[in-house]
Amino acid sequence: MVVFPLEYLVEVFTNPLKGLMAHELAERGYSQSRIGQILGVSQPAVSTYIKTKREVYEEKLLRVVDRRQLQSLIRSALALVETSTVEMLRYVDSYALALLTSLKLCPLHKSQYGELQSCEICREIATTRTAKILDMALEVLKKCKNCHKLVPKVLMNIVQLGPEGAVGFPGRIYVEGTELIARESPKPGASRFLARLLEEVNKKHPQVLAVANAAYVALDCASRKLTVARVGPSDSEEEIVKNVSMAFSREMYDVVYDSGGRGIEPNAYVFGVDAIDVATKMLEIAKCIENF
Secondary structure, three states, X not given: OOOOHHHHHHHHHHHHHHHHHHHHHHHOOOOHHHHHHHHOOOHXXXXXXXXXXXXXXXXXXXXXXXXXXXXXXXXXHHHHHHHOHHHHHHHHHHHHHHHHHOOOOHXXXXXXXXXXXXXXXXXHOOOOHXXXXXXXXXXXXXXXXXXXXXXXXXXXXXXXEEOOEEEEOOOOEEEEOOEEXXXXXXXXXXOHXXXXXXXXXXXXXXXXXXXXXXEOOOHHHHHHHOOEEEEOOOOOHHHHHHHHHHHHHHOOOOEEEEOOEOXXXXXXXXXXXXXXXXXXXXXXXXXXXXXX
């Protein structure tokens, strides 16, 4: 019997993710009743999830995403639970649809169902994921106590690569009082510099699909929580792109601190698998500057 793509997605991704999320939420002190409300399942179902070893769910999920992507997904989903259950559901749903449209599930699906060798269904599924993810990332940062302190003098932007190219916030993100505000909704081509930087890093590490610039703060503290590199001096945007991308030639980093140069403000560049992942890493940096 052939399993439709959306059914297969539930089998190999959505259900195992719920199981792993149940474990993560339980470890954070959530009751089984509350976990059920968050995941949209009954309390007995949550009990079954928790009785099953988390390694079972991880093993299933690692068939469709790599370990770093899984860690980023869980971190982002948990951060969104604290913001809004609806936003978490929207993010996970968007992530799942992106798995389909990326065609990453196709080889696995086709290997189990010979009748699907010529299937092209998932190529036809349209998604507007990129702009939605950017909006959600900004909402995460808006609810952060100290994130306004991460906005540099040149202002902030978040950029993500999608089917439509690099998408960011036109006019950047600025601070009014202690609130982060975007001048416009996300659009393709909004930040040519960050787009160029991201594209160069993406060539070396295709799983890196998003970046944000932030103030050059809390380097030592951030280094204890995230993988961090330092580069510079950089006297132009071209040198920043060159220096940061060269750092990624050695290994993959969460944050690259660039010391700036003549007429160039020092900045930190936060990278991730998507904009939500970037935002959750920025939350970690923000926690470092409680007394900044």
